[in-house]
Amino acid sequence: MSREHRLSGPEPMVITASASVAPAGGPSTTTSLAGGGPAPTPPAEPIEVVRVHVPQRSARSEYRAVKIVWRRELVRFVNDRMRIVTSLVQPFLFLFVLGSGLQQLSAAGTHGVDLKTFIYPGILCMTVMFTAMFSAASIVWDREFGFLREMMVAPVRRSSIVIGKALGGATVATVQGLIVLCLAWAVHIPYSLGLIFGVVGIQVLLAFAITSFGIMVAIRIKQMQSFMGVMQMVVMPMYFISGALFPARGLPTWLTVLNRIDPLAYAVDPMRRLVFSHLQISAAARRVLDPGLSWWGWRMPAILEVAVIAVLGAVMLAIAVAEFSATE
Amino acid sequence: MDVTGTRAITVDNLLKRYGDFEAVKGVSFEVGQGEVFGFLGPNGAGKSTTINMLCTLTRPTSGRAEVAGHDVVSARDDVRRNIGLVFQDPTLDGYLTALQNLRLHAELYGVESALVLPRAKQVLQMVGLWDRRDGVVQTFSGGMRRRLEIARGLMHSPRVLFLDEPTIGLDPQTRRSIWTYIRELQEREQITIFMTTHYMDEAEWCDRIAIMDAGQIVALDAPETLKAGVGTDRVTIQTDDNEAAIAALAADFGVEARIVEGHVTFGVAGGETFVPRLFSEFSVPVTGVSVSRPTLDDVFMSYTGSTIRDAEEDPAKARNRTMMRMMGGARR
Structure with missing residues (x-):
C-alpha cells in the first residue's frame, strides 16, 4: 500500500506540469488530464514552435564554445565556496606555520630577512599550482558524471573545449593566487603597481601551463582516484625540487641537476626575483637568498625563464588537444 | 534544406566488430520522417552500439548509415548539428541550474543568442520544468x-x-509520463524519434519497432502488425504435474507447450474456444487457466x-541460441 502511494505521488506534479504547457488563459486543459486515465495525450494546442537553427562551424561558433566552457569553470568555482577555502589552507600552512616555525633555525642564515618573506614567492607559485591542478581534475569529474559526453558530441572542435577548460582553470587559479597576493603586507613586502602586475603576469602564465599539464594527464586517466594519485606523485616532488622553499644554490649536485630540469623552478625564480627587487635588504642577504638559476655560471634572465614556462604550457596544451581529439 | 526524401535514417548493412566479437552483425533498415521508431531487445543485443554508430559516437566497422541526409562517417558534424541525444547515463552538469544547462548546450551548438531564452522556455514548458x-x-x-x-536534446x-533507454531505472508512473511527453513533443515539433528500450510495454508507444537479438534485427514492423503476426493467443495453465501436462497437450491436442516462469504456456488460435475443450477432454487436472491476446513478449x-527476461539473464545462451537457429533455420 505504501509503495502504491509512493508511486502515485508524482501524479499531481505531472498533471500541473502538462497543464502549464497550454497557453495562459487557455480553456480547461486540466480537466481532461485530471481523470488519470491511461495517459491521454493532451490536445496539442497549436503553439508556435520556436525553431532554432544550428549554423555551420565557424570561428564564431568556436569562440562561443570556448567562452561557455570557460564560463562554466568560473560558475562552478564561485558556487563551490568550500573549494575556495580548502585550497587556501595549504599555502597558509606553509607560509605561517612552516615559515614561523623554521624561522628559529634559519635566523642566522637569512641575514635578518624573515623566512616567511623568503618563501612567499614560492607560496605564490604553490597556490596557483595546486588550484590549477584541481581545475584540470574537472575533466576527470566530467567524465565520471557523464557531462564530458555532452561536450564531446557537440558540433564544435575538441580543441575549443580543451582551450576553454585551460583558460577556465587558469582564471580560477589566478584568482586564488590574487587572494594570496593580498597577504604580502603580512610578510613585510611593500605593495607597488609593478609588483602586482608582475606577480599576476607570472601567475597567469604558470596557471595556464599547469592547467594544460593537468588536462594532458586527465585525458588519459579515467578515474579520479588515480588522477589524484598521479598528481601527488608528480606535483609534490616538482614543488619541493623547484626551490620554492630554499635557495637553489650550493645544493648537492644531484639536487642541482633535478632543480635545473624542474619546469616549476623557472616560475619560482622569476617570481622571487620580482618580489626581492621590491625589498630593502643587504647585498649579502640578496646573494644568499636570491641567487637565481644559473647554467654553468650563467644566470638566466628572467624573461627567458618566463618564456620557458610559456613554451612548455603551449606544448602541453597542444598535446592535450591532440589527445582529446583522438578519443572517440 | 537537405533533400532526403521521406527518410530520416537509412542504414545499410551496418556492422560493428570489437575484436572478434560482432556486436552488430550487419543491420539494414529505414526510418521515415516524423516516425517514432523503437529498437527493442535485451541488454547486450547491440541496441546501444547501433545507436552510437548512428550518433557518430562509434565508427562502424563496415556498412553505411545516413542520418538526416548526412553520412555518419564522412559528414559527422552535419549529422551532429541535426540530431539531439539523450543518453542512457545522465550527462547533465549537476552543479548548474536547469536553465544554465540548457544555455550551455545552446552555446555549444551555436544557437542564435536572441533565441536561446525563448527556445529554452519552450522546451522546459514542454517537459513541465519551466517553474524549476x-x-x-x-x-x-x-x-x-x-x-x-x-x-536539452531538443534545444537546438x-x-x-x-x-x-530514456526510461531506464524510473518507476512506472514516471515512465508513463515521460512517454506522454515524448509523443506530445513529437507531434508538436514534427521530429523523428529513434529510441531503444528493453521494456516490452513501452514499445507499444512506437509507430514501428525493430526487435534486436544478438546483434541482428529479427523482426521489424508496427507493434500491432507484429502482434497480429503471432496469430495465436497465449494460454497459460497451472497444473500439479507440469511435465505430464506438456506431454498430454502434445498427445491430445498436438500443441507444443513449454514452461515459462513456472507455468505451462502454449499458443493456440482462438484461445477462448480452446479452453472449454481443454476442460472437457484434458487428462491432467488443471487448477488455473488464463488466456491472453498476444503481447510483444509473445x-x-x-x-x-x-x-526477454531469460535472454537478459544469460546473454551467452542467447547468442548460442541465435547461432543454433541460424544453422538449423528452425524459426518457429
Missing part, C-alpha cells in the same frame, strides 16, 4: 533529470532525436525462442 528552471540539477529527481535531458531543434518469444 533555476533549480540546481543535483536537487532534481531521476524523472525530472531525464525530462531535462530530453528538453534537431530533426532526429535519439533516446537511448512476439519476441516467437522470433527468439525465449522471453
Whole structure:
C-alpha cells in the first residue's frame, strides 16, 4: 500500500506540469488530464514552435564554445565556496606555520630577512599550482558524471573545449593566487603597481601551463582516484625540487641537476626575483637568498625563464588537444 | 534544406566488430520522417552500439548509415548539428541550474543568442520544468533529470532525436509520463524519434519497432502488425504435474507447450474456444487457466525462442541460441 502511494505521488506534479504547457488563459486543459486515465495525450494546442537553427562551424561558433566552457569553470568555482577555502589552507600552512616555525633555525642564515618573506614567492607559485591542478581534475569529474559526453558530441572542435577548460582553470587559479597576493603586507613586502602586475603576469602564465599539464594527464586517466594519485606523485616532488622553499644554490649536485630540469623552478625564480627587487635588504642577504638559476655560471634572465614556462604550457596544451581529439 | 526524401535514417548493412566479437552483425533498415521508431531487445543485443554508430559516437566497422541526409562517417558534424541525444547515463552538469544547462548546450551548438531564452522556455514548458528552471540539477529527481535531458536534446531543434533507454531505472508512473511527453513533443515539433528500450510495454508507444537479438534485427514492423503476426493467443495453465501436462497437450491436442516462469504456456488460435475443450477432454487436472491476446513478449518469444527476461539473464545462451537457429533455420 505504501509503495502504491509512493508511486502515485508524482501524479499531481505531472498533471500541473502538462497543464502549464497550454497557453495562459487557455480553456480547461486540466480537466481532461485530471481523470488519470491511461495517459491521454493532451490536445496539442497549436503553439508556435520556436525553431532554432544550428549554423555551420565557424570561428564564431568556436569562440562561443570556448567562452561557455570557460564560463562554466568560473560558475562552478564561485558556487563551490568550500573549494575556495580548502585550497587556501595549504599555502597558509606553509607560509605561517612552516615559515614561523623554521624561522628559529634559519635566523642566522637569512641575514635578518624573515623566512616567511623568503618563501612567499614560492607560496605564490604553490597556490596557483595546486588550484590549477584541481581545475584540470574537472575533466576527470566530467567524465565520471557523464557531462564530458555532452561536450564531446557537440558540433564544435575538441580543441575549443580543451582551450576553454585551460583558460577556465587558469582564471580560477589566478584568482586564488590574487587572494594570496593580498597577504604580502603580512610578510613585510611593500605593495607597488609593478609588483602586482608582475606577480599576476607570472601567475597567469604558470596557471595556464599547469592547467594544460593537468588536462594532458586527465585525458588519459579515467578515474579520479588515480588522477589524484598521479598528481601527488608528480606535483609534490616538482614543488619541493623547484626551490620554492630554499635557495637553489650550493645544493648537492644531484639536487642541482633535478632543480635545473624542474619546469616549476623557472616560475619560482622569476617570481622571487620580482618580489626581492621590491625589498630593502643587504647585498649579502640578496646573494644568499636570491641567487637565481644559473647554467654553468650563467644566470638566466628572467624573461627567458618566463618564456620557458610559456613554451612548455603551449606544448602541453597542444598535446592535450591532440589527445582529446583522438578519443572517440 | 537537405533533400532526403521521406527518410530520416537509412542504414545499410551496418556492422560493428570489437575484436572478434560482432556486436552488430550487419543491420539494414529505414526510418521515415516524423516516425517514432523503437529498437527493442535485451541488454547486450547491440541496441546501444547501433545507436552510437548512428550518433557518430562509434565508427562502424563496415556498412553505411545516413542520418538526416548526412553520412555518419564522412559528414559527422552535419549529422551532429541535426540530431539531439539523450543518453542512457545522465550527462547533465549537476552543479548548474536547469536553465544554465540548457544555455550551455545552446552555446555549444551555436544557437542564435536572441533565441536561446525563448527556445529554452519552450522546451522546459514542454517537459513541465519551466517553474524549476533555476533549480540546481543535483536537487532534481531521476524523472525530472531525464525530462531535462530530453528538453536539452531538443534545444537546438534537431530533426532526429535519439533516446537511448530514456526510461531506464524510473518507476512506472514516471515512465508513463515521460512517454506522454515524448509523443506530445513529437507531434508538436514534427521530429523523428529513434529510441531503444528493453521494456516490452513501452514499445507499444512506437509507430514501428525493430526487435534486436544478438546483434541482428529479427523482426521489424508496427507493434500491432507484429502482434497480429503471432496469430495465436497465449494460454497459460497451472497444473500439479507440469511435465505430464506438456506431454498430454502434445498427445491430445498436438500443441507444443513449454514452461515459462513456472507455468505451462502454449499458443493456440482462438484461445477462448480452446479452453472449454481443454476442460472437457484434458487428462491432467488443471487448477488455473488464463488466456491472453498476444503481447510483444509473445512476439519476441516467437522470433527468439525465449522471453526477454531469460535472454537478459544469460546473454551467452542467447547468442548460442541465435547461432543454433541460424544453422538449423528452425524459426518457429
